[in-house]
Amino acid sequence: MALPARTARTSYDTVVACAPVTVPYTRFSPESAAWWIGRALHGLLAQSGLQIKDLDGFALSSFTAGPDTAIGLTQHLGLTPRWLDHIPLGGASAVVALRRAARAVQAGDADIVACVAADTNHVDSFRKTLSTFSRFAQDAVYPYGSGGPNASFALITKNYMNMFGATREDFGKICVAQRDNALAHPLALMKQKLTLEAYLAARPIADPIHLFDCVMPCAGAEAFLVCREETARSLGLKTVRILSTIERHNAFPEDPVQIRGGWAMDVDDLWGMAGVTPDSIDFVETYDDYPVISMMQFEDLGFCKKGEGPDFVRSHSLTNDGSFPHNTSGGQLSVGQAGAAGGFLGLVEAIRQLTDSALGTPVPQARLGLVSGFGMINYDRGLSSCAAILARSA
Amino acid sequence: MSKPLVRPKRKNPLQRTRLPLLPHGQRSRTAHGLTLAAAQGRFALQVCDDCSKTIYPPRDACPYCLGAHLPFKDVVPDGRLIAETTVRISTDPYFRERTPWRVGTVQLDAGPLVIAHLHGDTVEGERVRLSLKIDKSGAAVMVALPAVETADMQADPILREMTCDPQFRRVLITDGRTAVGQAMAKAFCEAGASIVFVGIANAWKPYPGMQTLAGLDQVEIVPLDLTDSQSVTDLAGQNGGRIDIIVNTAEHVRAGGIIGRDGISEARDAMDMRYFGLMRLAQAFGPALRFRGADGQSSATAFVNLLSVHALMNWPAFGAHCAAEAACLSAAQCLRAELRPGGVKVLNAFFGPLETEWFQTVPPPKLAPSALAKAVVNALKQGLEDVFVGDIAQDIRERLAANPKALERELGEG
Numbered sequence: 179m180a181l182p183a184r185t186a187r188t189s190y191d192t193v194v195a196c197a198p199v200t201v202p203y204t205r206f207s208p209e210s211a212a213w214w215i216g217r218a219l220h221g222l223l224a225q226s227g228l229q230i231k232d233l234d235g236f237a238l239s240s241f242t243a244g245p246d247t248a249i250g251l252t253q254h255l256g257l258t259p260r261w262l263d264h265i266p267l268g269g270a271s272a273v274v275a276l277r278r279a280a281r282a283v284q285a286g287d288a289d290i291v292a293c294v295a296a297d298t299n300h301v302d303s304f305r306k307t308l309s310t311f312s313r314f315a316q317d318a319v320y321p322y323g324s325g326g327p328n329a330s331f332a333l334i335t336k337n338y339m340n341m342f343g344a345t346r347e348d349f350g351k352i353c354v355a356q357r358d359n360a361l362a363h364p365l366a367l368m369k370q371k372l373t374l375e376a377y378l379a380a381r382p383i384a385d386p387i388h389l390f391d392c393v394m395p396c397a398g399a400e401a402f403l404v405c406r407e408e409t410a411r412s413l414g415l416k417t418v419r420i421l422s423t424i425e426r427h428n429a430f431p432e433d434p435v436q437i438r439g440g441w442a443m444d445v446d447d448l449w450g451m452a453g454v455t456p457d458s459i460d461f462v463e464t465y466d467d468y469p470v471i472s473m474m475q476f477e478d479l480g481f482c483k484k485g486e487g488p489d490f491v492r493s494h495s496l497t498n499d500g501s502f503p504h505n506t507s508g509g510q511l512s513v514g515q516a517g518a519a520g521g522f523l524g525l526v527e528a529i530r531q532l533t534d535s536a537l538g539t540p541v542p543q544a545r546l547g548l549v550s551g552f553g554m555i556n557y558d559r560g561l562s563s564c565a566a567i568l569a570r571s572a
Numbered sequence: 573m574s575k576p577l578v579r580p581k582r583k584n585p586l587q588r589t590r591l592p593l594l595p596h597g598q599r600s601r602t603a604h605g606l607t608l609a610a611a612q613g614r615f616a617l618q619v620c621d622d623c624s625k626t627i628y629p630p631r632d633a634c635p636y637c638l639g640a641h642l643p644f645k646d647v648v649p650d651g652r653l654i655a656e657t658t659v660r661i662s663t664d665p666y667f668r669e670r671t672p673w674r675v676g677t678v679q680l681d682a683g684p685l686v687i688a689h690l691h692g693d694t695v696e697g698e699r700v701r702l703s704l705k706i707d708k709s710g711a712a713v714m715v716a717l718p719a720v721e722t723a724d725m726q727a728d729p730i731l732r733e734m735t736c737d738p739q740f741r742r743v744l745i746t747d748g749r750t751a752v753g754q755a756m757a758k759a760f761c762e763a764g765a766s767i768v769f770v771g772i773a774n775a776w777k778p779y780p781g782m783q784t785l786a787g788l789d790q791v792e793i794v795p796l797d798l799t800d801s802q803s804v805t806d807l808a809g810q811n812g813g814r815i816d817i818i819v820n821t822a823e824h825v826r827a828g829g830i831i832g833r834d835g836i837s838e839a840r841d842a843m844d845m846r847y848f849g850l851m852r853l854a855q856a857f858g859p860a861l862r863f864r865g866a867d868g869q870s871s872a873t874a875f876v877n878l879l880s881v882h883a884l885m886n887w888p889a890f891g892a893h894c895a896a897e898a899a900c901l902s903a904a905q906c907l908r909a910e911l912r913p914g915g916v917k918v919l920n921a922f923f924g925p926l927e928t929e930w931f932q933t934v935p936p937p938k939l940a941p942s943a944l945a946k947a948v949v950n951a952l953k954q955g956l957e958d959v960f961v962g963d964i965a966q967d968i969r970e971r972l973a974a975n976p977k978a979l980e981r982e983l984g985e986g
Binding site: 304305308309313314316317318319320321322323324325326328329332333334336337340381382383384385386387431434435557558 | 598629654658659663675676696697709711714
């Protein structure tokens with residue numbers, strides 16, 4: 179039986195993202211996830227001048243809101259949405275929230291969708307999240323040294339180094355450039371300059387992962403609105419257009435160790451739908467829970483071929499004033515990883531860069547940005563990947 | 573190469589004893605298929621009935637064909653270690669005090685990718701053999717071993733942690749009068765136990781094998797009568813904190829069933845020696861055993877029950893005896909749960925009729941006490957929970973799994 183050919187994808191027309199909100203991160207927080215979600219929504223209303231009843235769509239991502247999900251939080255927070263989504267995709271949450279919300283707005287199922295990711299970080303919540311993260315983690319990963327994602331990514335990193343000759347210096351270059359970007363970003367938790375020497379001399383965490391390869395778990399929230407361009411204009415909000423998006427889960431299960439993400443399956447679709455090419459992109463926000471994953475994204479998103487990631491990094495400068503501006507706020511490696519909000523960091527930063535509202539160093543003449551997400555180490559690899567190409571509104 | 577174990581120095585009595593912590597032991601119900609295999613020293617993974625693919629981690633639907641019948645079957649444990657890491661920072665208190673700890677990704681020839689603990693002699697890129705072990709939490713874990721045996725590989729700290737090797741440990745054998753007790757003493761001495769305490773009740777009464785037993789280098793005869801609470805408490809008060817492995821060799825075997833006997837005195841004796849004896853022993857020694865579960869290289873590690881395989885299904889020819897054995901099996905299950913917080917294992921060794929006087933009328937095959945002793949030492953070295961020793965025990969186990977009702981009828985036919 180032959181299935182009919184896939185139909186061409188519909189554009190997102192005049193649906194836009196706007197109102198980037200960051201609730202300043204803290205290393206630990208005694209507050210609940212609901213508190214952080216509430217602050218993020220408050221930030222959206224403050225920036226847009228909307229009232230809470232105007233939010234008729236709500237998409238939430240949070241690891242620490244339990245036992246509540248998005249529905250319980252509508253009552254907690256006084257929302258009465260006609261469109262609701264809970265997106266448990268960690269680092270892939272933002273792009274997935276964006277593309278779902280955009281289609282809902284486009285179809286008229288909702289007019290203004292608040293997309294929020296927030297997590298608290300109590301003194302012991304990270305360990306608890308790890309040990310019960312998934313059934314496979316409980317059965318087949320956590321009992322093995324309980325190194326958490328550091329150990330899982332150590333194996334992925336080691337295998338990548340074995341196969342493609344990446345060195346610690348290559349990963350270090352990514353981390354050092356991001357720290358440079360972060361030094362201008364007032365909300366980044368990491369305030370000290372990082373040198374390659376300091377990166378290389380850092381203590382080992384799970385070989386070959388060393389201290390500065392790891393993100394710092396923290397509490398925080400990120401949010402943005404999705405609505406029609408005319409709605410945003412009536413509110414006086416600057417907007418970004420959505421040229422294309424992709425999403426994929428559990429790609430390439432046959433790869434023994436993860437050397438690529440689902441982007442590699444959908445990359446032609448990403449560029450084709452947007453009608454642009456990689457060399458026209460002004461900045462890239464990758465999901466950087468570890469630098470090896472950023473390197474894989476350079477490859478899988480079409481900036482270079484598989485295995486050329488190390489060379490690509492060597493041949494570019496990755497700071498905001500460089501040849502390949504990357505993770506322009508400093509990324510999670512330097513801003514901090516506020517749980518699911520870590521997945522929103524790049525998208526919220528991209529909206530800022532494309533609306534002349536960067537909190538840190540602006541990328542000169544940025545017109546096109548690529549945001550990529552990656553998430554959910556269920557067993558041995560990240561399952562979710564996604565990406566979006568965003569453009570400055572005319 | 574693994575370094576051979578070094579005899580531990582005498583412990584400084586002023587030093588605080590490290591308290592037991594456990595690795596994360598919670599598992600899905602399906603994953604306990606691995607626990608079953610590990611308890612018996614087998615390597616089993618799920619194999620899909622529909623598409624024959626081997627699956628890991630444990631699932632409730634086949635990811636290749638969505639088949640729902642995924643029994644655990646013995647699988648070839650060979651593979652290659654494709655990536656390794658050394659965890660130096662762990663979120664878990666148990667591993668925090670044991671880092672650095674090596675783990676790695678093993679690609680099995682059978683298909684699946686397995687995250688495993690790494691034996692010190694494994695090398696990235698090379699062949700390994702996986703073994704399922706019960707960790708301190710009581711759950712099964714994968715351990716990658718070198719494909720070819722290496723010198724002193726048993727001394728590896730990860731294996732030492734997951735098994736109950738008697739080397740440099742202090743053992744209590746509760747009854748040295750029996751042939752099995754004496755065989756155990758010999759086997760534990762040969763396995764490198766540092767002291768083998770052997771209990772003898774009514775020491776003034778001579779017994780066969782006395783000279784040989786007392787002549788064994790590591791053996792120290794101690795007064796112990798499991799039918800006497802005071803005797804058990806006294807010994808525990810003296811030596812309880814020094815014992816790492818307890819092997820209960822007390823036996824009370826008498827032919828005969830239930831209604832063919834007059835009165836319950838024989839059955840009461842059996843229960844007193846076996847079930848109440850086990851209780852006295854566990855109550856007196858259990859707390860110290862559990863407390864010392866993480867006390868260094870030679871921590872307390874195991875409580876061994878020797879059980880008639882007919883504890884699992886009554887053999888009416890020895891019916892009353894079997895009932896006492898069944899009581900002991902049930903108590904052993906309770907004991908297992910009670911000792912688990914200390915990371916101390918309960919090994920149940922099941923066996924058929926022994927080559928001893930009490931089974932004089934029973935036709936062969938019968939099990940030599942020395943074979944039972946060797947099997948127990950071997951099971952401890954592997955860290956097993958259940959071992960079936962000898963042809964009869966194996967036969968009963970298989971028949972029980974196939975059709976317990978058929979086994980019940982057949983045993984009742986004499």
